[in-house]
Amino acid sequence: MIHFVVHSPADSTGVVVVEGVQAGQTLTGWIMDTDETITIGVSNDIPIGHKLALVDIPNGGTVIKYGHDIGRAVSAIKRGQHLHVHNVKTKRW
Numbered sequence: 001m002i003h004f005v006v007h008s009p010a011d012s013t014g015v016v017v018v019e020g021v022q023a024g025q026t027l028t029g030w031i032m033d034t035d036e037t038i039t040i041g042v043s044n045d046i047p048i049g050h051k052l053a054l055v056d057i058p059n060g061g062t063v064i065k066y067g068h069d070i071g072r073a074v075s076a077i078k079r080g081q082h083l084h085v086h087n088v089k090t091k092r093w
Contacts, residue, residue, distance in 0.1 A: 002018075002037075003027035004028075004029040005017055010064060013051040013053055014029045014052055019048045026040070027042055027052070040079065045082070051083035051084065056079050057076070063083065074088065
């Protein structure tokens with residue numbers, strides 16, 4: 001079962017595509033560009049449509065989703081953590 005999708009191996013985040021993801025689960029993700037799967041343990045509950053970190057992202061680090069810069073981390077984010085407005089902000093302003 002695929003729990004999250006990733007566009008490119010260079011992405012630092014994936015998007016959860018199932019409901020009910022809970023802390024402690026091990027999720028399977030699909031990397032679309034390479035048609036590979038990866039697994040990641042999650043440390044937070046993550047709602048469908050939200051992001052999870054594929055790698056550790058330092059405070060101030062760039063977040064890459066679907067091959068694009070979508071913002072910067074406003075706190076350190078560990079692999080498997082939930083990414084959303086509480087820890088990622090746009091660089092537009």
